Structures are given as C-alpha cells and as structure tokens.
Amino acid sequence: MRLLHNYHYIGAVILFCIGLYTVIVRRNIIKKLIGLNIMETAVFFFYISLGYVDNGIAPIRVGGADPSKMVNPIPQALILTGIVVAVSVTALALSLVILLYRQFGTLDVDHLMRDEAEEAKEAGE
C-alpha cells in the first residue's frame, strides 16, 4: 500500500484542502489570507518531501559526503523561489487589506459585497 509510505504527501493534501476551505468559506479577509498561506505551505511541504531520500543528508559537499545519499536539491531550490513568491503575494494582499479597511471600515467579505450590490442598484436607478 503506497498510501502508507507516502504519508507526508497525505499531510500536504490535507493541509491544501484546509487552506482552500479557509479561502472559500471564511468571511474575514485576514483569515482568507491565512488560508492562502496554508495552501502555499502545503505545496512547499509536498515539494520538500518529494526531495527526500531514505536516510538522506543535506546536499552540501563538505567533508567527503556521499552524493548518492544526499537529498534532492532541486525541490529545495524551487521552494526558495516559491517562498519569495508567497511573501510577495502576502505583502500585496495585506496592503490591499489595509486600503480596504481604510475605505470600508470592515474586514467582513459579506459586508464588502453587500455594499457592492447596493451601489450597483443605486447606479442602475
């Protein structure tokens, strides 16, 4: 049964689903952003587990380390990029949240969208 061997991946999938659920269902936009970060973390976790090899060591060639025992360095390199991207998205999203809060005085998505519907109705009349 491969599923039992791949328990790290299962953890990543569960985290991913929790994050997606938070993004879709939660009404507070800060919580939505936290959900987004959970999704990102799940993917990072998946990548890093992907690089693991049985009894692996860090991929640094110091002191005669055996290359065949080293974990896969590519996912780690990719995830460094992924983390920077995640930080950037979070920074942008938080600055949007700051502006939204200044203008609407609320962080509740339902309020934001209700205002939108009312404004549209006013514009239509």
Add this chain to the structure above:
Amino acid sequence: MGAYRHFPVLMITIPMLGAVLLPFLGYLRKRWVATATLLPLAVSAVLGLLLIGRIPADGYLSYELGSWPPPFGIEIRVDYLGLFMMLIVCGISLLALVFSMRYIEREVEGPKLTAFYVLFLLLSAAMLGFTATGDIFNLFVFMEILALSSYALVAVAGNRNAVRAAFKYLLMGAPSSIMVLLAIGFLYSVTGSLNMADLSTRIAESSYSEVLIVAYILFVIGFGVKAALFPMHMWLPDAHSIAPSPVSAMLSGLLVEVSAFAIIRVTFSVFGSGAENLIGGTVDALGIFAAAAVLFGGIMAIIQKDLKMMIAYSTISHIGYIFLGITAFTAEGLAGAMYHVLDHGLAKACLFLCAGSFIYVKGYRRIDDLKGAWRQMPWTCFAFAVASISVIGVPPTAGFISKWYLILGNIEAGNYFYVFVLLSGSILAAVYCFRVIYYMFFQPPKEGAWESRTNEASPSMLAPIWILSFGTLFFGVFSYLLIPSLLKAAAFLL
C-alpha cells in the same frame, strides 16, 4: 550563429532592467518617467522585429541560459508562435503606454505614478518571458510577476471599487497560481525534469498516468482562472471594467491571451506528443466550457449598461473562441486560435482605449450616454466601429479570417456543434456591437451631452486608437502574410 540568438533574452530582461531603474529616475526627475518607460519597450520591439525571418515556421530558436545544456539549465525556446506572441505583446504594450501617458494622470495620484509605470513595464516584461520560456518552473515565476503586477494595476486608482475588484481578482488568482505550482510538483515527481521538451519525451515513457492526468487538470484550472475561462471568469468583469482604461486594454488584449497561450504550451509542447490519449477527456471538457463561455459572454454582454462592462463580457466570449481553436486539435484550429489572439488583442485594446477616451473627454461610462457621440468625437467613434466589426467578424477585418480558420478547424475535427456555437457567438457579438454603433451614429444626443463641433482627445491618445483599428483592417486584408506560416507552425507543434 550570429548575435541575434541573444535577442530573446534581451527582449525580456531589458524591460525588467528599465522597471528596476525607473524608481531611481522617479526620485530624481519625476517628469521624465513616462518618456523613459517607452525606451526599454521600444528596444524590445526593435529586437523582436529584427528576429522576424530568423526563426523558421517549422523550427525554433533555443537559447541555453548560463550555457548549461537544457535539462540542467533553463532554456528559452522561441518558436514561430512564440515570436508572433512576443511581437503582439510588444506592439500593444507600446500603444497602451503611449495612450496612458496623457490619460493616467486623471485616474492615478501623482505620488503613485512612478509605481504605475514600473508595474506596467514589469507586466510587459513578464508577458514576454512567460511566452518565450522553455522551462516549466520558469513559466511559474513569470506567471507570478504577471499576476502580481496585474492585481496592483487593477487597484492603482485607489478608490473603493478598484480595491475591491483587485481583491476579488487576487482571491481567485492566488489559489490558481498555487495549483499551477502543485501541478509542476506532480509532473516533477514522476518525470524528474522541468524542461518542457525533455518533459514531453519523459511523459511519453512514463507509466504514472493518473498523476499526469491530474497534473494536466490542475494546469488547466490554474491557467484557466488567469485566462478567465467560463466557470472561472468571475473576477474578470469587475477587474477589467474598473481598472484604468490602458490597463484594461493590457489585461483584456494581452493578459488573458497570454494565459491561453500558456495552455497551448502545456497542451502541445508538454503533453501533446506523447500523452494525447491521457488528456483527451480533459480537452473535451475544456471544449464544452469554451462553448459555454462563447454563449454566456455574448448574452451577458448584450444586457450590460456600462460600456467597459460590455467589452469585458465580450472578452469572456472571445476567450471561448480561442479555446475552441485549441480543443479542435487541428492545425487550422490552432492557427485560427493564434490569429484570433492577434485580432482580439488589437480589437479589444482599441475598444478599451476608445472607452477610455470617452471617459477622459466627457466622463461617460454608460452606453446610453454615447447617443450621438460622433458629432463631437467622429474619429474615436469611427475607430470604435472598425474594431467592433472585427469583433463581430465581418470580412475585411482580421476577425473574419480568424473565425474562418476556427470554423475550418472545427469542421475538420468533426465538431459541428462547435461550428454552430462559433456562428451564434458572432450573431451575439453583432447584437451587442451594433447597439453601441447605432447609438453613436444614428441617435440624437441628449440635451447638452455632446457638443456639435469636433472636440477629440489629444493626438497622443487618438494615434494608438487609430493604429490599432487600422491594424485589424491591415491583418484582415493582408492575412496571407501570416496565415501560411502560422499553419505550418501549428502543424509543427501538433
């Protein structure tokens, strides 16, 4: 090998360098920023024009970054379709930029202007890099630059609606990017490679078909959100109608097309040669969604009251056209899709810039207010009419050529239902476009709405509009310049 092999990478990195240097210039000499933004894009466009004829229709230019051979380093691979796409990006970005030099001061506050131009350059550079890259993770990196700068460009006006539309866009866009990242991880886990050409050979040999199918589905969802394919289009009408008009032109005329081009890349360059039977089911489903998009976008465009909202829904409809060309899986269909990218880019950018001119001169956004607009703005109205005709697909314009090949491709593939959908999409387009044209030219204006003498926007805003609308006519009449090579390139890709 001459020096021209360096051109693609310079085309991508010079606008990025420009973007990075621009804040410094903005700190020293604020007035020069707008002009300085033109320079790197113009250099890219010139380099792109010099590449014409160097890349054969059934070949590609491969460039190994850092001199590492492909599966080890990153490869830039520009084929004929890629160069075609890069030139469209350069051209339309330049025109939208020229337009925004006068326009944008109305919508964006002074201190944010430098940031606006930086983001504009980054958006163009990212689209170029996104199109040219031959490495799937590099595709993700450029997609993120693209996505981030487009979120901020929607919000740049800073009013309530703009920020809300941008946040909605971000809440759909960011999870879709994560799905693309997950899909890349899935592909990597069963192939061990990130280079597209290498991936396609490894996929053909791979025995992990479940993983590959789901990776493809995740790619389609991820890029589909960015391209606003029908069930994932919710962000587009708000974002495209509320953003400043030159930004709308960029988003609607380029960004959604570039995302669709990414699906072409993934479908044909990564999965195509070895795994057609694996992705067949997903491609069929994609066709159904695309057909729904054509009809849904058309019907929603008809009932809109706001001009930019109508153009935005029309974009949803036209993305459906491009996807119907992809899912036909024939050379005619793919060539039609690529020609539609050109035609739709020119026409949509023109329509949005015209809408921007109406907003700039009179502040009118509603279609009702355009009654009798030709008395005051005949040139803008005329360009709007030409671009609308191209959107409908009437013969002398490029829209006709692209729809012709889309229909040919679908007939060859035996999808007669989609042929019917394509034709009804044109009828819907005729309804929503002719309504606006009728209001503009044949209705008396409301009391005091329009002056009876000509009073247009400034020439620097009118010129891009006219170049774009002339472009739709030019590529309609002289389609034989491009179509044979596109057919050959499409056949090469299949």
Add this chain to the structure above:
Amino acid sequence: MKKIISLLFISALGVLLLFVVASMPRMGDPESPTREHVIPRYLENAEEETNSPNVITGIILNYRGYDTSGEVTVIFCALACVLAILGREKRGRIHSYVDRSPVPASPVVKTMVRFLAPFIILFSVYTILHGEISPGGGFQGGAIVGASIIIFTTIFGLWEASRRIPQKFRVPLEGSAFIIFFIVGILGIVGGGNFLTYAWPNIANNLQPSVVLWLTIIVEIGIGLGGAMVLISILFAMMREEEAIAPTA
C-alpha cells in the same frame, strides 16, 4: 448552503489528490524517477562546475540563475505593488502608531534591541557570504537584515527608523539585486558565453573557478542588499499612517 457546496467540492478535490498521491513513487525511494534523471549530474559535478559546495546555492545562482533573477523581480514587483496601492512616504517626517503610542517601550527592551541589532546584522552578513558553503544565501541574509530593522521599528517607531535608513538611501538599492544579475548576465555574453554564463569561455581555464566564485559572491551580496531594502520599504509603506488619520500628537 455555500458552506456545504464548498465542503463537497473540496472533499472531492481532496479524494482526487489523495488518489493521485497514492499512485506516486514511494517517498524516499532511491530509484524514483526524480533521482535518476537530472540529479546525478548536479550532485556529482556541482562542486566543480559552480564552485560552490552547497549544491542548492549552485542550483539557485548558477544552473537556474534565470529563475532567481525572475524571483528578485517578483519581490521588487511586490514592492512596486505595495507602493502603487499605499503610496511611498513623503521625504522627511513620517510616523506610525508606535510613534504616538502613549506608553513608551520599556528601557529594558530598548537597550536589548540596541545591543542585539549589530549582532543580528553581523549574522546576516555571515549568512550571505557563506551561502555557497553552508546553509544560507542572499535571500536568507536579506530577510535577517529586514527582521532586525523590523524589530527596531516596532520598538523605536517609524520616525527613528526612517531617519537611519532614509529614502534617498533605499531607492537606489531596492533594485540592486536585478541590476547585478543583469550586469553578470551581460558580462557572460561579453565573456563569450550566453546570458548568465559564469564561467566565461574567453578567459584562461585556470582563472575560471575564481571568476565563478567571485561572481557568485557578488550576486549573493546583491540579492541580500536588494531583498533587505525591499522588505524595509514594504514595512515602512505599510506602517506609515496617512496624515489625515494620524492625530496631531
């Protein structure tokens, strides 16, 4: 209702993903496809080819340097986005909620921050410069510098911090990461190779390793400096309060 639909959708997606994950190669399998294709060359030859014993640094800066140049553009783009949304601070006096907090930070905290800040920055310099030998590198070091400034700002306020790192100092350095990447790339072309070639073919073979090493270190420094400045500018833009909102202290 919306909750139930999304729960159903997400559980369907979860089951699909679990099914996929179950059919993947076993985790940690030394014979999985990821281990046999590109990796062997990286693990065997990276030290000689990129002159950095830390294979990850070799991949980030050399084999996949173009990705990293895109990545520094992403973070620069994030700064441009934040500035486009919130606006950059005016030159001169800026303040935040910390500056007008009625309760000043305790002297113990202030002294500790003053005492620790140089050591944190020293550690970040070590992280940046030793990136090719030990875990670390430009981004990590830049993030540590950023963190030290964040601590300083949250204790002493934006006014003090922006006086130490003024705008005229940050603006030219924010883009330094990509500028250095671009220069290294062009030098690669001038040196007879392709964009971002570190081992220039035009120079003598015995000089190449030291050129590669120096270019790697220069790029690391550029990434660290640029990343740190971008983080600090984002922090300042976010903490700054509009004059209209800030009460007159």
